[in-house]
Amino acid sequence: MTELLQAVVNGLQMGALYALVAVGLAIIWGLMEMVNFAHGEFMMLGMFGAWWLSSTLGLDPLIAMVPIALVMYGLGVVVYTQLMRRVQRGDVFAQIFATVGLLLFLQNTVVAGFTSDYRFVSDTVLARLSGVNIDLFGIRLGLPLLIAGLIGLALFILLYLLIDRTEIGLSLQATSEDREAAMLVGIHPRRMFAMAWGLGAALVAVAGVILANFFSVYPQVGLQFTVLAYAIVALGGFGSILGTLIAALLVGVVQSVTVVYLAPAFKDAFVFGSYLLIGLARPQGLFGRF
């Protein structure tokens, strides 16, 4: 029983990090219905930013996440205005090709600038806390992962409030639901889309900054998270920020519990299997609006 509970707790901790990675995509894809295959690359840029600021200026990732989020917000806006706006009204394949192209461009630019070497952000507050655990009834909680998960949850709640309770958030939702109607009430759809891309890029970059404390930093790191993020957003339901959080926690737990009882090769098979099962019963996802 302890074994199962430990696996569930491990899964929840990882799930909180997955949620942060997926939430940017939930805004761009889930809410604004635009495809972004370069999502993981924004995260990779965040990780590289954390590594670079840590190794050159000695800035801890927990502080570096602020300037990185601002820069990445700007990059997200630029990507929308200079690239995605041009393909937005076209076929969805145009968006797929544009973002896959962006993925390759960003990845190879980083390879050219920093090489493909693995880099490790080791001298950080969270890294120094590694090995510090909280024991609760025989269940071990790693303090750094717990802190990272809590930061992720806090950001998630802030975003949820922004989207659901503020005028900006409601404007974003209105734009995604009916662009023309939104224009009639004075909302600038392009501005909203640009903001969604900025927010999406900034959030996933922050996720990258946090993850840099736990994962090695290299140009190809984004893809494995992008695939999971797509499954999480689809599972949680399009347009639902809360759904994304629950789906991410579910994915973390499914991954973790599966491996305790079955061969690790089944880990992702069960994640995507759960997605298929829920997709059959509820094609719009667990909490999808559309």
Next chain:
Amino acid sequence: MRIVIDLLKTRYVPIFLAVGLLALTATLAGRTSAQAPIKEVLIGEVLPLTGNFATLGQQYLWSGQTVEDIVNNDYPDLSVPLGPGKGFPAFGGAPLKLVIRDDQSRGDLARTLVEQLITVNKVHWINGEGTSGNTSIIQPVAESYGIPLSCSPCASPTLTEKGFKWFWRTGPNDRTMVASVFDFLKDWPKNGGPGDLKTVAIFTCDNLFCQDNFKIAQDLAPKAGFKLVSELTTKTGATTLASEVQRLQAANPDILFFVQYPAETAVFQADAKRAGFMPKVIATSNGAYSDQTWLEAQKKTNGGAGWLGRDPTAIDLASKKPSWKKVNEIYRKYSRGQDMGELAMREITGMLWVADTINRAKSVEPAALAKAAAETNTSPDQMIIDYKGIRFDKSNQNVLASGVVTQIGWNGEKHTIWPWALAKEAGYKAIYPSPSWADRDSQPKPSR
């Protein structure tokens, strides 16, 4: 017969004649070009410069550039093949030119690129791909065109066991190297080591390289007298290994035989630290243990202290050789200041052998190259790596490539601990048991 006669009477005759004439011209042109003086020797390199294995590809690229530099420039005191003098003496000093292609770590693309290198660029030799999995994909292409192919860092035993005529490997294979680890563990008690190591868990990733290691360890561990208590395979690109660590912890092995790439190794270390999991011995085979960036990162955390693994060379002893120091100096020009790791040493040794073979063949004709390769008998003093030499068996595997076992010390450097004679020369006392995470945190860090 009638049909053939009818066909010959028709308008197809000029077409047949034209095709025949073209084929004859092409054959003659091929002969003419082969006989023309060689202005440059072309070696095609297909490498994973981007994608999942880019970190390996870069080391191979720098190694190739180092060899190109050594061959094309005069290093009079450098005791390696084609070190002294410029270019290939057999071709009047013609330079070596590498034609490099990036396959993005994809086997299908590697296959296409090899075809292009052979048919369009007309290279004389192919070197690559650097990973065993993708090399197994390009082997049939080189074989069908009859062009020599080499991959010296590729360690999968299957590469030289398929009966290919045109594939050569100067480096040791996984069987040789993993056997070194289990030979060491078996004989360790008789040489002052612990006598309480009884059980083994195998933990590897899922590609050809990892699975080869998995099967070899599965075979060799019981033969060396150890009981297998857990066997886990994970997908490359894992985002968490917490549950895998949980299972390993429950199995409680004395020895963890661990084969993972650097990214997954970092994930494992974080999860193992959180769970407080540390077996008495962590034995590895290639993967992160051969990656210079992972090794450097361990100096900041002591994370690798006490890990032991197989290596193709006693790097602590080899690096004292003057030729090693000179080659490393050249390598650093291309690697942005990074020192040669054992992977680069294997690749440079292999590519210098290729250059030497082409020079000895005095021709770029594949048959002559194959003959020169078969006649290879390189002595150890011509190498920067401590193989016993280069001499091939019938499968084109270097039978003199050997393995050693090294351990990462508290200084973050690798030290030779097997064979016993070399270990004595290295004068290093092995760390046992593998330090706990708390010990690692409390000890001074070499890079802080």
